[in-house]
Amino acid sequence: MAVQVVGRSLMTSDLTPHQAKSVGAGGWVVSFLPGRTLTTEQATAALQAAEAVAAVNVLAGRVGLTAMETVGLATQEAPWGEPDCDGGLRRFWRRGRADR
Known part of the structure; x- marks a missing residue:
């Protein structure tokens, strides 16, 4: 960029x-x-x-897909639950869910 x-x-x-x-x-x-x-x-x-x-x-x-479709679908609740990972992604995932 x-x-x-x-x-x-x-x-x-x-x-x-x-x-x-x-x-x-x-x-x-x-x-x-x-x-x-x-x-x-x-x-x-x-x-x-x-x-x-x-x-x-x-x-x-x-x-x-279009960019709008991708963003819309990617920001929805994940159907498989919270990812099992360490570090920043877990914090991002929780923050994103709490902001809704």
Whole structure:
């Protein structure tokens, strides 16, 4: 993932066509969030999210799904119960379930 700032006024990515443009005073507008003014950190995160969606779209296509279908299905309760693993995945799994 490679979000780059061009001339302090434009953020681009080599993985998505979306961009962010500086609107002055530290504010940025992202192409897929029109009407919202974001901080530099927020605009960078938005473009990174767009990059992640592009990656999911490629992977989803390999199993015959759209990115939206894949995300929707992957965020549902797992039918086999909680995975038996150590470390961060278990914490993520529990946090994700508790947030619903």
